[in-house]
Amino acid sequence: MSDTMADLVIIGSGPAGLAAACEARALNLSVVLLDEQSTIGGQIYRSIESAPADRIDLLGQDYASGRSLASDFRQSGTRYLGGAVVWNVSLDGTVDYVVNGQSDKIIGKHVLLASGAMERPFPISGWTLPGVMGAGAAQILLKGSGALPTGPVVLAGCGPLLYLLAWQYLRAGATIQALVDTTTVSAYLRAARRGAGALRGWRDLSKGVKLLAALRRHGVPVFSGCTELSIEGEKRAEGLSFKHRGKPVRVSASLLLLHQGVVPNTQLSWSTGSAHRWDPDQLCWQPVTDAWGRLGKTPFYVAGDSRAIVGAQASAIQGRLAALAIGERLGIVTDIARRAAPLQRLLRRHTHIRPFLDALYRPKNENRIPHAGSVVVCRCEEVTAGQIRHYVELGCLGPNQTKAFSRCGMGPCQGRLCGLTVTELIAQARGVEPSNVGYYRIRPPIKPITLGELGAVDRRIPTEIASPNREEPE
Amino acid sequence: MGNQRMTVVGGGLIGAAIAYGAARAGTRVRVLDQGDVAFRASRGNFGLVWVQSKGGELPRYARWSRDAAKLWPALQKELLELTGVDTGLRQPGGFWLGFSDADVRARFDLLEGLNRTVGEIPFQIMDPSELRHYLPGIGPAVAGGSFCPLDGDANPLMLLHGLHAGLRHKGAEVITGVDVAEIRYDADNGLFEAVASDGQRWKSERLVLAAGLGNARLAQQVGLHAPVIPSRGQVLITERLNPFLHYPTNKLRQTCEGTVQIGSSSEDVGLNDGITTEVVERLAHRAVATFPALSRARLVRAWGALRVLTPDGFPIYQASVSCPGAYVATSHSGVTLAAAHCFVIGPWTCGLTEAPPEFDVFQAQRFSDLNASVSDAR
C-alpha cells in the first residue's frame, strides 16, 4: 500500500485533466493523474498519441488540437497512473483505485474530478439489439483502430457529434444508408431566441447545414424532423422505422448509430454527497460548484464536461482555472485575478454558444422518456418503462425506491445508462420537476471491481469486523 | 376492543409487521412513517431468517427466534395470496462458518448448550469435507461450520413492501413524511395523541412505538424506557452470478436474483451510514477466503445502514404501566422475527391476547438492574 500524498490528484485524462495537470505543474504543485484507460486523451482525444497522420486528418482539426496538449502533459512532470480504476473518493482526499489487479490509494490535498461526459441514453424500442450502438462508440472505433462500417450504416438522432461522424464517414468513403435527424424546426426558432450566443452559434449551425447539404449531394438520404423512431429486428437490428413529415418510413440497416448529445458523467461527484442541480436546458444533473469548480467546502473540484457540457476547449480552460484556484489555496498563487482573467474571457467566448446549441439540439421528449411501456429502460436488469410507471402508481416517489422494488439501476453499469431516463420518467409520471425526484444514491465502488482486487492485501482473515466490545449481531 | 384505534409510530420492518398483525386482527390501525428520509434499518438487514446461536445468554430469546422461524411460512403464504408480493422466503437450513478449530469448538459448546436448555433447535457441526457436500467451492481457510435446518433467508425490502401492501389491503392507514415529535397521554380518557413536528396530530386508544432509533426519545413520554443506539453495518453486494450457493451462511448468502450479499460490520459510529474502505476491503477479503472463486465476482455496491441495538442486543417488548395501552417494540432482527411480530405482538398490542409467556425478560428494567450481569461479549 503506497500511502502517498500529492497537492493535486486528478481523475481523468481528457482535456480538463490534462490542462489542469499542465497548469498545476507550472505552479510546481505535486500532481498525480489517474485514468482508467492506458492511453491519455479521454474520449475526445482518444488514441491521440498513436493516431497516424491520415487518421488525424480524417478526424478533423478539433481532434488534432489535442496533440499539443498531450505532448505538454508528457513534459509536465505529472506522475501518471494509467489503467487505474478509481472506485472510491473520500472527503479527506483519499482516492482508492485498482491497478494491475490490486487495490491501492493516494491522498490528495485537492482532488480534481475530470471524468468527462458520456452519451445520453437513447431508450427507444429495440435499442438493446445487437447492431445498435452509440455514435460515440463508432467514434471510438474510428479513433482507436480506424474501423469503418463495412456496409451501409444508419445514423439517427441529433447533435453536432452525429453530423461530425457523418462527415468523417463521408470523407472516409463509408456508405451512409440514411441520416435520420430528430431536430425539429421549432428547435431552430427556440435556438435563435438565445440572443448573443446565437450569433456565434450560426457559424456552427451553418457548418451543420453545409454538412447536411454535402451529405445530400453525395446521395445520402437525409430525413429531418423525424419522430416515432423504433428499431426493428428479432435477434439483431434489421431496420429503423420512423415518421417523416407525417408519413411512415422504414430504412434497412444492420448497423444503427444513435446519438442525442452527451451528458456529464456525475458518478464521482454524486458519490461525494455534494449537491447537484437539474439543468432544464441540458436536461441532466450537474454538480453545484463555485466559479472555480469547487464542490462545497470539500477538497474536490470538478472541471470539464463532467460539470456541465461545455466542449473540449472550455473543459481545458476550466481545468486550468481549477488548478489556479488550488494553487491559491496552497498559498502559491497570490495574483489569481490577474492570471485568471484571460482564461475567464476565453471561457466565456467558448461557452457563449452553449445555450444556443442546447436549445437547437435538445433531444426530443419521446426519445428520452419512452411512451411505450415495453421499452427497456434499465438494460442491465431489463426493467421497462411500464414497470417504472407501475411502481410510481404504487407510491414510489423516486429512483431509490423504484430501485429497491425493481432492481432498476442495480446492475453493473450502476445506473449510468438508465439514471437520467428513470429520473425523467418518474417526474413525468408524478407530474413534478426532475429536481423534485432526485437521482440514485451513488455509493462506492464507482466502477465495479472484483472482490479479489479489493481484498488483495495480505492479512489475517477477519472473523470479527466490529468495534471493540461489540460482536457482529446475527 | 373492536372500536379501538391504534397508532403505530414507525413504518419499518418492526412497525409494519406489528401494524399488519393488528390490522388483520380487526383493529383500526394507522402507521406514521418518516418516509424515505428515514434511516430505514431494513436497508441494513442482511435478510437472514436465523435461529442457530440466537439467545446464547437468554434462552427465552432463543425460543422466540425458533418459534418465529416456524411461523414464517404462514406469513409468506398469506402476504403472497393477499398482495401478490413474494418475500422470497427460503428455509433450506443455514451455515455458520468458522476459521479456526477453537472457534468451531466454541460454536459446538454454544449450540449444544442452547439445544439442551431450550430444546428443538437441532444443529450439526461439520468438518470441511462434510461442508463441501453442501457448499462446494468452500475455501481451505474454513476450519468447520455448524448447520441448523431451521435457518433460511428472505428479501427484507420485499418483506417491507409486502407488509405495506398488506396494510393497505386490510384497510390500515399509512401516513408518510411524518416526524413524530411528541406523544401526549390523556389519563382521564385513556387517549394518546401523537404530535408531528409540523403540528399534525392523531389520537388513538392504543399506541405502539416502533420508531427504531426514535424510540429512545419517545418511550420516555409514555413511561417506558428504550435505550437504543445505532450500530452501523456495512454490506457488499455483487453482480448477479449463476447460482452456486444454495444455503445462506451467516456472513454471505446468494439471493434469489443471484447476487451475493456479503456482510457485515458492527461499528459504533453514531448516525454515519457511509462506508469505509478499510471495512469494505476486510469484508471482501473474508468473502474470498470463504469462497475463493468469489475473487472474480464484481462488487457492484457497498452501503452502510444503522441497526437499532439495545445494550445487550436483545429486543425490548414492553407494555406501559403508567400509560396503559402504550407499548414499545424494538429489535434488530426485523426479518427473522417478522412473523412473530405479526401473529403474536400484533394481537397482544391490540389488547386481544395476554403478553406472551415469560415476556418479562424483554422489559427494559434489565438495563437498570444493577445485579444483572453485564455482558460485553454480546
Added chain:
Amino acid sequence: MPAEPLFSIPRSSELETVTITFEGKPLTVPAGLSVAAALLVGGVHEFRSSVVGQAPRAPYCMMGVCFECLVEIDGVPARQSCVVAAQDGMKVRRQIGAARLDDVSFGDEP
C-alpha cells in the same frame, strides 16, 4: 441476414496482426485493438445473452460504461471486452447469462 462484419479496417493487410479464437474458431485482426473491436471486425454480432431475459446483446458504448460487451476471455467469465487489449492466442467465448464462478477451480489466476 448479412454475415459480414459490422466494421472493417481499411488496408488491414498492411498491418501487423494478432490471432485470437472466438468459440473455437480463429480470428485474425490488426494488432492494437480491444477484444470488442477485434470481435466486431472479425464478424461477431452477438457477444452474449443477457442475464435476466437471455436476450442477445452486443457492444453499445465501447468505453466501459454499458457492460454489454461481456465475454469470457481465457476462461474468465463476463469480462468487458472493450477495455481488454486483444492478444495473440486469446480464447474468447460468448458469455451466456450470468457469470459462473463454480466452474473456475481454486488456484486459477484471476
